[in-house]
Amino acid sequence: MNYSDLTRRYFETARAAGVLSGNRVGRGAAGSRRGGTWVQFDIELEPAPYPERRIAAARFLAFACPHTIAVAAWVAERAVGEVCAAGLPESVHAISRRFEVPAEKLGRLLIVEDAWAAAVAAAKLRVTM
Amino acid sequence: MNGPVYLDYAATTPVDAAVAATMAQCLTIDGAFGNPGSNGHDHGARAHALVEAARAQVAAAVGAVPAELIFTSGATEANNLAIFGVANYYRAQGRHIVTSRTEHKAVLDPYRELERRGWRVSYLVPERSGVVEPAQVLRALEPDTVLVSLMHVNNEIGVIQDIEAVAKICARHGGVRLHVDAAQSVGKCRVDFAALGADLMSVSAHKAYGPKGVGALLVSARRGVQLEPLQFGGGQERGLRSGTLATHQVAGMGAAFALVTADSARFEAERQRIAALQNRLFRGIEAVGEVLRNGDPARCVPQLLNLSFEGVEGESLLAAVRPHLAVSTGSACGSASNEASYVLRALGRDERLAESSLRFSLGRYTTEAEIDRAIDAVTAAVRRLRAIGGA
Numbered sequence: 001m002n003y004s005d006l007t008r009r010y011f012e013t014a015r016a017a018g019v020l021s022g023n024r025v026g027r028g029a030a031g032s033r034r035g036g037t038w039v040q041f042d043i044e045l046e047p048a049p050y051p052e053r054r055i056a057a058a059r060f061l062a063f064a065c066p067h068t069i070a071v072a073a074w075v076a077e078r079a080v081g082e083v084c085a086a087g088l089p090e091s092v093h094a095i096s097r098r099f100e101v102p103a104e105k106l107g108r109l110l111i112v113e114d115a116w117a118a119a120v121a122a123a124k125l126r127v128t129m
Numbered sequence: 130m131n132g133p134v135y136l137d138y139a140a141t142t143p144v145d146a147a148v149a150a151t152m153a154q155c156l157t158i159d160g161a162f163g164n165p166g167s168n169g170h171d172h173g174a175r176a177h178a179l180v181e182a183a184r185a186q187v188a189a190a191v192g193a194v195p196a197e198l199i200f201t202s203g204a205t206e207a208n209n210l211a212i213f214g215v216a217n218y219y220r221a222q223g224r225h226i227v228t229s230r231t232e233h234k235a236v237l238d239p240y241r242e243l244e245r246r247g248w249r250v251s252y253l254v255p256e257r258s259g260v261v262e263p264a265q266v267l268r269a270l271e272p273d274t275v276l277v278s279l280m281h282v283n284n285e286i287g288v289i290q291d292i293e294a295v296a297k298i299c300a301r302h303g304g305v306r307l308h309v310d311a312a313q314s315v316g317k318c319r320v321d322f323a324a325l326g327a328d329l330m331s332v333s334a335h336k337a338y339g340p341k342g343v344g345a346l347l348v349s350a351r352r353g354v355q356l357e358p359l360q361f362g363g364g365q366e367r368g369l370r371s372g373t374l375a376t377h378q379v380a381g382m383g384a385a386f387a388l389v390t391a392d393s394a395r396f397e398a399e400r401q402r403i404a405a406l407q408n409r410l411f412r413g414i415e416a417v418g419e420v421l422r423n424g425d426p427a428r429c430v431p432q433l434l435n436l437s438f439e440g441v442e443g444e445s446l447l448a449a450v451r452p453h454l455a456v457s458t459g460s461a462c463g464s465a466s467n468e469a470s471y472v473l474r475a476l477g478r479d480e481r482l483a484e485s486s487l488r489f490s491l492g493r494y495t496t497e498a499e500i501d502r503a504i505d506a507v508t509a510a511v512r513r514l515r516a517i518g519g520a
Contacts, residue, residue, distance in 0.1 A: 003448065011448065017517045033518075034481065036442065040519065063518035065444040 003066055004100040006074075011066040016076035018059040020044050026126050028118025031064075031111040038063040039072050039112050041119035045084055045127050053127060055079045060115075067101045068108045074099075075116060084124065086117045134499040134506075135455045138336075138492030139284055139313060139433055144381065145338040151384040152340060155179060155377035165374050166365060176376040183383025187345055190386035191311075191332060192321030199346045199366045200379050204312035205235040207331035207346035208278075210370065211308045212239040214356030215276045215329070216248060219306070223273025229253040229261045230475040232280050236310055240278075257477050258425035259288035267298045276306045281320070281330075282313040285457075285472040285488055286424030287433030289318060296326030306354050312336055312344070316389035317430040318400075322347050328354040334378070338493065339385030343378035346370075403491050404431035406500050410489060411436075413504030417511045423473055423486065434489045437473070438511050440520030443484030446510060450487070453506035457488040 020042035029040035167173025316337040362371030419439035469483035
């Protein structure tokens with residue numbers, strides 16, 4: 001399979017790969033290794049009043065194809081400094097076009113979206129507790 | 130060479146320079162460009178002589194006699210001619226066929242087509258080692274079995290099947306015809322068509338430093354097997370494969386087969402060199418941990434090494450090593466479906482492990498330095514992907 005330059009770049013660098021810890025970190029995951037795609041995000045929120053809380057740091061882990069790893073890496077990298085929101089920065093279709101993800105793999109991007117939403121929910125829960 | 134290390138010799142090999150030179154002599158105005166079927170003039174006679182010389186070279190390389198050899202466009206066509214040719218000729222005797230689940234698609238797909246046309250096909254499941262036990266073949270034979278097909282050397286894991294034992298079983302069972310796909314065999318192990326006892330055997334040029342686009346089907350003269358042709362025209366190749374022979378391809382195949390088998394001492398020395406490199410590759414990669422070897426090493430040709438990696442997604446593994454290595458994956462990753470290798474699945478590997486497998490195939494030009502680069506590339510990729518995957 002051939003990959004776009006953007007996909008290759010984020011797959012090969014994946015600077016946001018890893019995990020976070022601390023009492024302002026929320027963790028969410030979706031998919032399964034057995035199913036071939038599993039994604040996890042850790043989101044750390046800045047200590048500011050809700051609902052304007054912004055993302056201080058984000059990390060991801062992924063057992064997934066290069067497209068999925070690249071998209072997860074991109075989501076985690078560009079989230080820093082943004083207001084914490086359940087949705088991805090762009091729609092799944094827009095992201096698939098940006099990374100030239102084959103239509104057959106759109107379901108994997110939905111797993112990224114689900115993992116992100118779960119992490120956001122967990123992070124917000126942590127700061128409101 | 131600074132590009133990716135080529136470890137995909139089981140997919141295809143580069144044409145040997147001497148073979149290419151032989152082929153070039155058949156193309157231009159001052160060469161043997163004539164139609165080998167045009168025996169009424171010197172140009173045709175010259176090409177015909179080269180074709181017959183190549184026929185003798187190929188036959189000698191695989192333990193056959195020249196009259197048993199039918200040139201084709203490759204092993205796929207040879208397999209199709211053997212399978213449909215036998216099935217059609219003997220259809221009044223029976224419509225049952227035996228093969229294994231780990232055959233190449235060029236065998237399995239013709240059988241799927243025969244099933245659509247009303248034949249019954251028994252697909253044997255090999256042991257975890259990749260070996261089809263001859264007793265499995267015996268148990269699968271039925272009164273109306275007309276053909277058994279088994280590959281000699283498996284293209285994914287390199288396991289060598291015990292064709293001689295299967296041939297004896299077929300002979301005892303009323304002379305059921307035995308077809309052997311030996312596309313991977315020439316140059317990797319000794320191939321002796323007569324000693325194997327098969328009725329039909331497919332071979333390919335481009336796996337043995339010959340050109341793509343040419344192969345052959347061997348049809349045993351001693352056992353008197355009959356075929357119905359699949360294509361009709363000029364009646365070339367004893368009427369079994371009509372069409373003008375490509376002299377340059379055929380001459381190239383003859384030269385390539387002669388080169389890989391002519392010198393027994395050199396063949397054995399090369400086999401040992403490759404075995405040492407394969408062992409170095411396996412030991413080096415194994416150190417990364419949780420690496421599983423596919424196929425029984427005691428039954429495999431040294432040129433192939435198939436490994437599964439725990440905790441790594443298959444497509445990402447191939448993408449990660451791609452800048453450094455030309456290898457095949459355990460999954461059909463040319464498609465987005467990322468379908469796991471049916472060969473590894475048949476051996477009992479689960480879907481994820483079958484996908485996260487790499488086939489390394491070594492060849493004549495593989496060096497120790499390349500093996501070390503391959504070890505470094507695979508080790509780095511597996512460690513990185515396991516870290517990203519949280520393993």
